[in-house]
Amino acid sequence: MSTVHYRKLTVDDYADALALYDELHTKSPVIAGEWGKDRFAQIIHHDGTTIFGAVLDGTVVSMATLHILPNMTYEGRPYCLIENVVTHFADQGQGYGRGVLDQAAKAAWDAKAYKIMLLTGKAHDAKGFYEKCGFDEDEKYGMVLRRAPLQESLG
Numbered sequence: 834m835s836t837v838h839y840r841k842l843t844v845d846d847y848a849d850a851l852a853l854y855d856e857l858h859t860k861s862p863v864i865a866g867e868w869g870k871d872r873f874a875q876i877i878h879h880d881g882t883t884i885f886g887a888v889l890d891g892t893v894v895s896m897a898t899l900h901i902l903p904n905m906t907y908e909g910r911p912y913c914l915i916e917n918v919v920t921h922f923a924d925q926g927q928g929y930g931r932g933v934l935d936q937a938a939k940a941a942w943d944a945k946a947y948k949i950m951l952l953t954g955k956a957h958d959a960k961g962f963y964e965k966c967g968f969d970e971d972e973k974y975g976m977v978l979r980r981a982p983l984q985e986s987l988g
Contacts, residue, residue: 835890837929839936842884842896844874849893850884853919861982881911885936887920887929895920895929899937901944913941915951918959934966952977 842850847870854863864872876882881902887895897918901911915937920930941949951968952975953959960970 837887837889839885839887839932842886842893844877846886846893847873850896853896856922857917857919883940885933887932894924895933897933897937899940901941901946907947910945910947913946913949915949931966
């Protein structure tokens, strides 16, 4: 029987993370190759940012990115943003997504954050999953302002 363990991802996890990013169904392609690996390293090493992963048989099967952001209100306590929560389709329903969210929440509370926020797309109906994990949609509105796609590559 396989055992899952949870940990912070490293640059060595890039290939597994790339496979998970590809399952997010974003309208914009995921960057890959050396440019993608460099960007992944930049994220991993960004102060206040951690990507938590569920590792099963040596493969990252689920992950979530936590950003801890400095703040002036709430006695200067930080707030957090969780982004890019994804579990391989074949591994969904096993508790791995909840596990990576639990890891992210623990890190946020350990940092004395006063709140954790996330946005979820409407297309894949993940709202119920986040509600089961304790997130509440009633307190605030989530709103997005997007920039038009760039016509040229960033890299």
